[in-house]
Amino acid sequence: MRTSFLSFHVPEIGEQDIAAVADALRSGWVTAGPRVKEFEAQFARFTGAAHAVAVNSGTAALHLALEAAGIKAGDEVLVPTMTFAATAEVVIQLGARPVLVDCVPDTLNVDPAALERAVTPRTKAIIPVHFAGHPCDMDAILELAAAKKLTVVEDAAHALPARWRGKMVGTIGDLTCFSFYATKTITTGEGGMITTEDAAWADRMRMMSLHGISKDAWKRYTAEGSWRYEIIAPGYKYNMTDIAAALGLSQLVRCDDFLRARIRCRKLYDQGFAGCCAIQTPISQDDVEHAWHLYVIRLDLEQLRIDRDQVIELLKQRNIGVAVHFIPLHLHPYYRDNYGYTPADFPNANAAFERIISLPIYPRLSDAEVGEVVDAVVGITREYRR
Numbered sequence: 001m002r003t004s005f006l007s008f009h010v011p012e013i014g015e016q017d018i019a020a021v022a023d024a025l026r027s028g029w030v031t032a033g034p035r036v037k038e039f040e041a042q043f044a045r046f047t048g049a050a051h052a053v054a055v056n057s058g059t060a061a062l063h064l065a066l067e068a069a070g071i072k073a074g075d076e077v078l079v080p081t082m083t084f085a086a087t088a089e090v091v092i093q094l095g096a097r098p099v100l101v102d103c104v105p106d107t108l109n110v111d112p113a114a115l116e117r118a119v120t121p122r123t124k125a126i127i128p129v130h131f132a133g134h135p136c137d138m139d140a141i142l143e144l145a146a147a148k149k150l151t152v153v154e155d156a157a158h159a160l161p162a163r164w165r166g167k168m169v170g171t172i173g174d175l176t177c178f179s180f181y182a183t184k185t186i187t188t189g190e191g192g193m194i195t196t197e198d199a200a201w202a203d204r205m206r207m208m209s210l211h212g213i214s215k216d217a218w219k220r221y222t223a224e225g226s227w228r229y230e231i232i233a234p235g236y237k238y239n240m241t242d243i244a245a246a247l248g249l250s251q252l253v254r255c256d257d258f259l260r261a262r263i264r265c266r267k268l269y270d271q272g273f274a275g276c277c278a279i280q281t282p283i284s285q286d287d288v289e290h291a292w293h294l295y296v297i298r299l300d301l302e303q304l305r306i307d308r309d310q311v312i313e314l315l316k317q318r319n320i321g322v323a324v325h326f327i328p329l330h331l332h333p334y335y336r337d338n339y340g341y342t343p344a345d346f347p348n349a350n351a352a353f354e355r356i357i358s359l360p361i362y363p364r365l366s367d368a369e370v371g372e373v374v375d376a377v378v379g380i381t382r383e384y385r386r
Helices: 015-027 034-047 058-068 085-093 112-118 138-148 200-209 217-221 243-253 256-273 308-317 333-339 347-353 367-381
Strands: 051-055 077-079 097-101 123-126 151-155 175-180 192-196 295-298 356-359
Touching: 034 051, 034 192, 034 243, 034 356, 051 200, 058 151, 058 175, 058 200, 058 356, 077 085, 077 367, 085 097, 097 112, 097 333, 112 138, 123 138, 138 151, 192 200, 243 256, 256 295, 256 367, 308 347, 308 356, 308 367, 356 367
Parallel strands: 077 097, 077 123, 123 151, 151 175
Antiparallel strands: 051 192, 175 192, 295 356
């Protein structure tokens, strides 16, 4: 058994990242400036998107995207229940109603058929979440959106880099929101990005990210700028800093390397759990390229004498850090009490939640450490098998 605790996630911060941030600090320009603009340009080039807007969190990205798309009080937005709080919170913050939708049993992505059933005359947008880095069924979602005239705002917090039928996530829906939080596939500490093909939306989000000040407000402190500015709309304080962008630029050039490292971990896990009938490993459909942000196993509880929470506690006792993605939104008091959701409304998400465990998967994880995680999980399931 391990003698030291194995963290669920450790960001891959190298000397090049540290040097990039130090250069930004030495430049004297630490808030939104030229490095942010360069990060936006490089991210757009990497994803193939026409426009990219950098912000200070993935949550801010979702909020700005929905605001640009015109979501307002009284509207409804379809949101998967199998997601983090931010996906629905931004809908509420705009005065709209998040309508929760169940997932499909295999990938745990949102169920297109359930989306269609949830559409009403008040529905204005869909937020598909690419769970764990596996793209949603975007063909079905886009077909529904076109038929019902809905905006598709992808929550791609897990999905950099991922592809749906050869097309890069970031170029599929109307707007796509990425997160660079500490645990994500690349990190800026805190940060996010929105991609879109629509220049007007990009301009709107860029303006609203900095108090609603007219375009290129950051330039007012440069030689070519002016002290005079105009407030076009009551915006937010969502701009990314050049410090964060410097880290993002350094991380982005290694994004594909990081993916290869996570795929290495994924293959080792698949091999390690082969033949262990109490553990169901995650799938990757043939027509997608999975980002492998998360490696989520499901326990066959009918074969065990303990539940998922007890398995997690036993892993902790063995110095293995794990997590659960996610506690579905309908199980939280706010959504239960304010919208009347019950577990019976979301049978697939509810059944999955009781069984899922997210295992460590990140570039710094060694083959030996993956082996220790496998040994601990398999050992517990064997010890407590019925």
